Amino acid sequence: MSDKLYKIILFVAALVMPVVCGGVFYALVTDAYEAFDYFGFLNFLTSSEWSYTEGNEQYGALSFITGTLMTTLLALIFCIPLSLPVALFVGEYFKGTKIASVLSTITDLLAGIPSIIYGLWGFYTLRPIMISLNISPQGSGVLTASLVLAIMIVPYAASLSAEFIKMVPTDLKESAYSLGATHAEVIRKVVFPVAGSGIFSSYILAIGRALGETMTVTMLIGNTNNIPNSITSTGNSMASIIANQFGEADGLRLSSLIAIGLILFLITALINMIGKVMIKRARIV
Amino acid sequence: MKKKFLPFLTMTLAIVMMSCGGNKTNGVREAQELSGAGATFPLPFYNAVFENFSQVNGDVVAYGGIGSGGGVRNLRDKIVDFAGSDAFLTDKEMADMDPVVHIPTCMGAVVVAYNLDGVKDLMLTGEVIADIFAGEIKMWNDRRIAALNPDVILPNEAIIPVFRSDGSGTTFVFTDYLTKVSSMWKDKFGAGKSVNFPTGQAAKGNPGVAGVISNTRYSIGYVGSEYAFAQNIPYARIKNTKGEFVLPSSTTISAAASGVIPTDTRCSITNADAAGAYPISTFTWLIIYKEQNYSDRSKEQAEATIDLLKYILSAQVQNMTSEVNYAPLPAKARELSMKNLKTVTYNGVAILQ
Numbered sequence: 001m002s003d004k005l006y007k008i009i010l011f012v013a014a015l016v017m018p019v020v021c022g023g024v025f026y027a028l029v030t031d032a033y034e035a036f037d038y039f040g041f042l043n044f045l046t047s048s049e050w051s052y053t054e055g056n057e058q059y060g061a062l063s064f065i066t067g068t069l070m071t072t073l074l075a076l077i078f079c080i081p082l083s084l085p086v087a088l089f090v091g092e093y094f095k096g097t098k099i100a101s102v103l104s105t106i107t108d109l110l111a112g113i114p115s116i117i118y119g120l121w122g123f124y125t126l127r128p129i130m131i132s133l134n135i136s137p138q139g140s141g142v143l144t145a146s147l148v149l150a151i152m153i154v155p156y157a158a159s160l161s162a163e164f165i166k167m168v169p170t171d172l173k174e175s176a177y178s179l180g181a182t183h184a185e186v187i188r189k190v191v192f193p194v195a196g197s198g199i200f201s202s203y204i205l206a207i208g209r210a211l212g213e214t215m216t217v218t219m220l221i222g223n224t225n226n227i228p229n230s231i232t233s234t235g236n237s238m239a240s241i242i243a244n245q246f247g248e249a250d251g252l253r254l255s256s257l258i259a260i261g262l263i264l265f266l267i268t269a270l271i272n273m274i275g276k277v278m279i280k281r282a283r284i285v
Numbered sequence: 286m287k288k289k290f291l292p293f294l295t296m297t298l299a300i301v302m303m304s305c306g307g308n309k310t311n312g313v314r315e316a317q318e319l320s321g322a323g324a325t326f327p328l329p330f331y332n333a334v335f336e337n338f339s340q341v342n343g344d345v346v347a348y349g350g351i352g353s354g355g356g357v358r359n360l361r362d363k364i365v366d367f368a369g370s371d372a373f374l375t376d377k378e379m380a381d382m383d384p385v386v387h388i389p390t391c392m393g394a395v396v397v398a399y400n401l402d403g404v405k406d407l408m409l410t411g412e413v414i415a416d417i418f419a420g421e422i423k424m425w426n427d428r429r430i431a432a433l434n435p436d437v438i439l440p441n442e443a444i445i446p447v448f449r450s451d452g453s454g455t456t457f458v459f460t461d462y463l464t465k466v467s468s469m470w471k472d473k474f475g476a477g478k479s480v481n482f483p484t485g486q487a488a489k490g491n492p493g494v495a496g497v498i499s500n501t502r503y504s505i506g507y508v509g510s511e512y513a514f515a516q517n518i519p520y521a522r523i524k525n526t527k528g529e530f531v532l533p534s535s536t537t538i539s540a541a542a543s544g545v546i547p548t549d550t551r552c553s554i555t556n557a558d559a560a561g562a563y564p565i566s567t568f569t570w571l572i573i574y575k576e577q578n579y580s581d582r583s584k585e586q587a588e589a590t591i592d593l594l595k596y597i598l599s600a601q602v603q604n605m606t607s608e609v610n611y612a613p614l615p616a617k618a619r620e621l622s623m624k625n626l627k628t629v630t631y632n633g634v635a636i637l638q
Contacts, residue, residue, distance in 0.1 A: 054475075054477065131501070138501055140497075218450075218489060223487035234486045243489070244487075245450070248451060248452025248479070249452065
């Protein structure tokens with residue numbers, strides 16, 4: 001009897017998340033319908049117009065999709081040299097030592113800092129540096145946002161990568177050493193190929209985090225509704241345009257913002273799915 | 286069981302009685318709970334006023350700063366006692382709902398703030414501001430800015446315009462002014478809560494724009510006066526229709542409403558034709574239904590609503606406006622509003638005699 005009850009409770013609790021997720025998806029689709037219906041789905045995706053002119057409103061998602069992809073990709077590029085050494089340090093060179101556990105704790109701590117703090121740091125510290133280095137006159141833009149994003153996603157990429165590097169079988173490494181390989185060669189020829197897809201998937205999950213980051217990006221990207229024409233120019237990401245304009249929006253603009261939310265939802269889901277598949281592959285090896 | 290419950294019950298009863306029955310206002314009616322929603326621009330003023338009102342009168346007022354648009358929507362849905370709005374309702378909006386009365390509560394302005402090392406006094410005209418925000422004047426030492434400011438050494442640097450990324454009444458007032466003074470602006474960009482600014486960068490809310498300006502050399506942007514006054518950031522003198530270069534202040538903002546105002550007070554007072562007027566000034570309104578019996582509202586509730594508006598129009602509250610960085614209504618606007626208040630009815634009978 002109690003076993004049955006236990007099962008039922010478990011089942012109901014497990015059902016909550018899919019129901020919530022399905023509800024979010026349903027609400028996004030129904031509310032975005034007006035925009036897709038008015039502009040056409042493909043046209044909405046490929047138009048970079050975002051114009052409020054009354055009677056001739058034009059909304060398209062391309063500028064924001066570009067903004068999101070640019071910031072995320074740049075953040076990933078900046079994140080690799082920051083996180084991979086940490087992962088190797090913790091997972092291979094100083095595996096199991098006290099200094100490694102201190103370092104990994106500190107890195108994980110970065111994940112706990114609220115994004116507004118990163119945003120403020122970017123606004124008050126990094127932005128003036130960008131101005132004084134003459135990188136851009138106003139300091140904010142895609143590059144500034146990406147740099148701060150990169151630091152924000154380091155803990156996600158580093159700690160998961162370290163776990164995969166730790167999991168590389170000792171026999172494999174020792175046989176390489178017995179053949180006369182140096183430490184660097186072992187890492188290049190054994191650790192990376194074996195842990196590769198695991199490391200890849202940890203970066204995919206880090207990207208998932210960068211895609212939806214709102215506060216930091218809104219504070220640093222400059223919030224202009226155009227396709228950024230260089231990495232130093234201003235723009236808007238999908239999350240930041242929603243954060244900026246949701247409050248006072250209604251009618252077609254509200255629906256367009258929700259449509260952007262739906263696109264972001266789909267892109268994030270896709271990226272996470274790729275990550276999950278890669279993790280599965282990593283386990284098989 | 287019963288015995289244990291009894292003290293509880295009496296206590297609850299006592300509290301209930303104290304909170305509704307026991308509290309009488311100055312007059313005879315019982316204290317009411319009023320709710321309103323809308324504009325965020327006058328929020329600090331309203332917070333102070335509503336708190337004083339509840340101390341003086343006993344009525345409690347809850348106001349949600351959800352934006353002018355949301356406030357008007359709530360009033361149309363008849364779920365609030367009043368709406369706050371920075372923009373008066375258009376004829377089309379008026380036609381969509383039961384008759385309403387606009388009561389201006391205080392005045393504010395939009396200032397043009399800038400960040401230029403060592404420049405304490407900058408003079409601008411509406412046309413020049415429009416051209417700066419349209420990206421047609423690109424450099425600080427442009428001869429049109431230099432001609433207005435012969436005593437100022439202007440740097441040979443690019444101007445960085447800063448605007449609002451969110452929809453806002455501040456943007457509406459600012460672009461409404463630019464539309465009046467520049468035909469180029471009117472044709473290309475127009476007025477609205479969100480406008481397609483062609484150049485510069487954007488930030489969210491008055492704090493966002495003010496933060497970017499005070500942190501970015503050679504930038505210029507527009508900020509709500511209540512925020513600019515409290516933050517003490519440098520802002521420009523702007524030329525009015527009389528040819529005077531006016532700095533925004535409590536007095537110059539009020540002066541903008543000293544001209545002719547229509548009886549229903551629905552008017553834009555940007556670029557007002559009045560001496561000493563700061564040209565980017567605005568009213569902010571509370572909007573109520575003319576017939577107060579809707580959604581099962583009691584007569585007491587309707588009376589409390591009228592009492593609140595009467596209180597806001599009183600000299601005592603109007604004198605307080607400048608303390609919280611707003612400007613008082615001129616006497617004429619107050620008289621008009623008192624007259625309008627007298628047209629508000631409950632079941633067809635005027636509430637205020």
